[in-house]
Amino acid sequence: MSKENAEAFYKKLKIKLKDTSNWPSKYLYKFIVPSKPQKIKQVEDIFDNMGAVIQTKTSSKGTYTSVSINVIMANPDAVIEKYKEVGNQVEGVISL
Numbered sequence: 001m002s003k004e005n006a007e008a009f010y011k012k013l014k015i016k017l018k019d020t021s022n023w024p025s026k027y028l029y030k031f032i033v034p035s036k037p038q039k040i041k042q043v044e045d046i047f048d049n050m051g052a053v054i055q056t057k058t059s060s061k062g063t064y065t066s067v068s069i070n071v072i073m074a075n076p077d078a079v080i081e082k083y084k085e086v087g088n089q090v091e092g093v094i095s096l
C-alpha cells in the first residue's frame with residue numbers, strides 16, 4: 001500500500017472507530033505473520049505490558065500464523081499507532 005493510500009485508509013478507520021465505539025474500548029487486532037517464532041514474538045512484544053490477551057493459530061500448512069490481540073485502547077489514534085508500529089517493525093505482516 002502506498003503512503004497516500006495508507007493515510008487515506010487510516011483516516012477512514014479513525015472516523016469509523018470514533019463513530020462506532022466509546023473510548024476507552026476493547027479492540028481486537030488480527031495479524032497474519034509468517035510462522036517464524038521471531039516474527040510472532042515481535043508482534044507480541046509490541047503489545048507487551050498492556051494487559052493484552054494474545055492468541056495464536058498456525059495455518060493448516062504451517063506457513064502462516066494468525067495472531068489475535070484483544071486489548072483495551074484509549075482512543076482511535078492509539079489503535080492506529082499500534083497498526084503502524086506493527087507494520088513498520090514486522091516484515092511480512094498482514095493486518096486484518
